[in-house]
Amino acid sequence: MSKSIQALKQFFLNPVIDKEYRLRMRTSRSMWTLLAYLIAMGLFAGVIFSIVGISSGRNAYDNEFSGIAFIVLSFAQLGLIAFMSPGLTAGVVSSEREKQTLNLLLTTQQSSFTIIVSKLLSSIGFILLIVFASLPLYGIVFLYGGISPDQLLSVFAFFIFNMFVFGSFGILFSTLFKRTMMAVIVTYGVVLFMFAGTGIIYLLFFSGYTNYIHSGNASQNLDFSWILHFLAINPAFAMFSLFDTGDWHLSLANVNNSSGAKGYFDYVPFWLEYVLFYTIMLVLALVAAIRKLRPVKRRKG
Amino acid sequence: MSEYMIEINGLKKNFGTFHALKGIDFSIKKGTVFGFVGPNGAGKSTTMSILATLMLPSEGTAKVDGMDVTEQPHEVRKKIGYMPDFFGVYDQLKTDEYLHFYGGSYGIPRKEREQLIPQLLELVNLSDKRDAYVDSLSRGMKQRLCLARCLVHDPELLILDEPASGLDPRARIEMREILKELKSMGKTIIISSHILPELAEMVDEIGVIEHGEMVAVGNINHIQQQLMAKRQLSIKTSSRQDELKLFLNDQPHVQGVFIDGQTLEVQFSGQDVEQAALLKAILLAGFEVISYQEAQTDLEDIFLAITRGGGAEQ
Numbered sequence: 001m002s003k004s005i006q007a008l009k010q011f012f013l014n015p016v017i018d019k020e021y022r023l024r025m026r027t028s029r030s031m032w033t034l035l036a037y038l039i040a041m042g043l044f045a046g047v048i049f050s051i052v053g054i055s056s057g058r059n060a061y062d063n064e065f066s067g068i069a070f071i072v073l074s075f076a077q078l079g080l081i082a083f084m085s086p087g088l089t090a091g092v093v094s095s096e097r098e099k100q101t102l103n104l105l106l107t108t109q110q111s112s113f114t115i116i117v118s119k120l121l122s123s124i125g126f127i128l129l130i131v132f133a134s135l136p137l138y139g140i141v142f143l144y145g146g147i148s149p150d151q152l153l154s155v156f157a158f159f160i161f162n163m164f165v166f167g168s169f170g171i172l173f174s175t176l177f178k179r180t181m182m183a184v185i186v187t188y189g190v191v192l193f194m195f196a197g198t199g200i201i202y203l204l205f206f207s208g209y210t211n212y213i214h215s216g217n218a219s220q221n222l223d224f225s226w227i228l229h230f231l232a233i234n235p236a237f238a239m240f241s242l243f244d245t246g247d248w249h250l251s252l253a254n255v256n257n258s259s260g261a262k263g264y265f266d267y268v269p270f271w272l273e274y275v276l277f278y279t280i281m282l283v284l285a286l287v288a289a290i291r292k293l294r295p296v297k298r299r300k301g
Numbered sequence: 302m303s304e305y306m307i308e309i310n311g312l313k314k315n316f317g318t319f320h321a322l323k324g325i326d327f328s329i330k331k332g333t334v335f336g337f338v339g340p341n342g343a344g345k346s347t348t349m350s351i352l353a354t355l356m357l358p359s360e361g362t363a364k365v366d367g368m369d370v371t372e373q374p375h376e377v378r379k380k381i382g383y384m385p386d387f388f389g390v391y392d393q394l395k396t397d398e399y400l401h402f403y404g405g406s407y408g409i410p411r412k413e414r415e416q417l418i419p420q421l422l423e424l425v426n427l428s429d430k431r432d433a434y435v436d437s438l439s440r441g442m443k444q445r446l447c448l449a450r451c452l453v454h455d456p457e458l459l460i461l462d463e464p465a466s467g468l469d470p471r472a473r474i475e476m477r478e479i480l481k482e483l484k485s486m487g488k489t490i491i492i493s494s495h496i497l498p499e500l501a502e503m504v505d506e507i508g509v510i511e512h513g514e515m516v517a518v519g520n521i522n523h524i525q526q527q528l529m530a531k532r533q534l535s536i537k538t539s540s541r542q543d544e545l546k547l548f549l550n551d552q553p554h555v556q557g558v559f560i561d562g563q564t565l566e567v568q569f570s571g572q573d574v575e576q577a578a579l580l581k582a583i584l585l586a587g588f589e590v591i592s593y594q595e596a597q598t599d600l601e602d603i604f605l606a607i608t609r610g611g612g613a614e615q
């Protein structure tokens with residue numbers, strides 16, 4: 001037990017993390033990122049509070065309101081994390097390549113695993129710092145009640161998971177592409193696909209199926225709920241499933257559940273499928289990045 | 302334990318259809334300082350990156366202390382200190398943090414590093430820059446810092462790719478002094494340059510590479526002697542250099558003629574008697590000779606002679 005803690009400590013004290021942290025904290029850009037983030041979150045919060053405040057009078061800050069405010073704030077936070085992570089991770093390898101420090105690092109004894117994982121952890125550390133700096137805003141919502149600590153925790157766990165997902169995609173492309181610019185663009189592309197692409201594919205299938213049903217060639221009860229998998233791997237829908245316990249997903253697939261029988265998504269909520277799917281993806285991305293970092297001879301036979 | 306620090310066999314590297322290395326062979330014994338010479342684009346950096354485990358060869362093998370660089374890269378990295386031709390530094394680190402980072406990356410415990418780093422800074426004359434940001438160092442200082450960096454883990458082999466390029470004369474001399482010191486510490490060093498004389502006084506052996514092929518390898522004196530068998534004659538005339546060139550090409554023992562302004566450089570394989578006969582023939586043919594002399598072959602001429610020979614196909 002103490003041995004593995006020792007090993008873990010050793011890992012977190014490794015020179016790559018130490019260096020990344022020093023470099024990150026010494027650039028003025030980091031400070032501006034933090035500031036911009038807090039301003040953006042503050043604006044979101046301010047807008048939400050004033051909208052509800054105006055529309056419902058002075059005593060509107062009730063449970064229901066803070067519930068809604070919490071959800072809206074969380075979506076804003078998720079959006080900002082998605083917006084920030086690619087920029088903060090897609091340069092970690094390629095910028096060293098551009099600054100011609102990568103070859104020096106690669107001739108040291110640090111394993112490719114240590115280099116990639118350390119770089120991922122230190123950029124996530126920085127994103128976490130920023131997100132934690134915005135916690136006081138949640139405090140306000142929290143004060144008005146209506147949100148359980150469990151909900152807050154699960155949403156934050158979801159944020160952290162997403163940092164790993166976006167971050168490992170960023171690091172993969174940073175390793176694959178020579179130019180940081182290219183890596184950043186492709187990473188944003190993938191994140192955009194996660195948010196918008198999956199939704200669009202879902203909509204295409206949905207309208208395809210409904211047209212098919214309306215044309216009279218299929219039964220009114222045709223079950224095409226499999227297309228919900230596209231929404232389950234969409235970060236926004238996955239997060240929404242954390243707040244909702246009802247069977248809202250049934251309506252998303254036009255499924256009539258008068259029988260009350262339980263379907264797949266009653267057992268495996270969106271967020272669970274999301275976590276499982278992207279755990280695999282992020283592991284694959286990291287493995288690919290680790291293998292591509294250095295040229296490795298393929299074993300014969 | 303291998304007697305050789307570096308063994309390169311049939312090494313090839315292709316970039317697409319371009320053959321950067323066309324099957325080179327050479328070995329370097331332990332403790333040797335090996336000058337790796339060749340014009341720009343000859344393949345020096347490519348060879349050195351392969352040795353430094355940063356690039357896979359297309360064919361052939363490269364071994365460091367008996368270990369194949371593609372089979373045991375991790376072990377090879379322990380043995381080598383590599384200084385690339387172009388490198389960057391982490392500007393926002395201080396000199397001493399910079400060395401701590403690389404020391405740590407080679408698994409040297411902090412306590413040891415704290416003793417080691419002042420010694421390294423002393424060696425490369427940067428002791429007074431310990432707390433300076435790397436950003437603020439001059440190019441020569443950065444170069445020396447990088448040299449200190451590749452010494453942190455006390456490697457047996459130093460792979461230095463044009464360490465003196467872009468330095469002013471003073472910085473070059475400083476670099477050379479440091480290299481002499483490293484040589485006296487018994488390290489094997491492979492050092493590349495596109496300028497041979499720069500290396501002459503400190504190397505034991507040279508290897509000359511051109512267009513991805515080794516054109517000469519061996520003891521520097523030995524190569525010099527081989528080339529002394531060939532003489533280089535300088536003939537200065539007042540006019541008709543082109544005609545004289547054609548004339549010379551038909552004479553016995555003349556192996557090559559290059560015009561350099563008024564002067565013709567002649568590669569000549571004859572001895573004194575033939576050299577006298579050649580002069581007679583030139584004068585009899587009516588050319589007006591201002592001077593006729595055997596050029597001192599220094600290292601630069603050796604280099605030119607070898608590479609001109611190797612590059613003749615172009």
Ligand SMILES: Nc1ncnc2c1ncn2[C@@H]1O[C@H](COP(=O)(O)OP(=O)(O)O)[C@@H](O)[C@H]1O
Binds near residue numbers: 319341343345346348
């Ligand atoms: N990554 C690369 N891709 C394509 N061509 C390359 C690459 N690296 C080197 N070359 C080519 O290979 C040749 C040898 O380059 P290099 O080893 O850097 O020469 P040197 O160090 O002797 O000046 C050059 O013609 C160069 O253009």
Ligand SMILES: [Mg+2]
Binds near residue numbers: 342345346347463
């Ligand atoms: Mg080079």
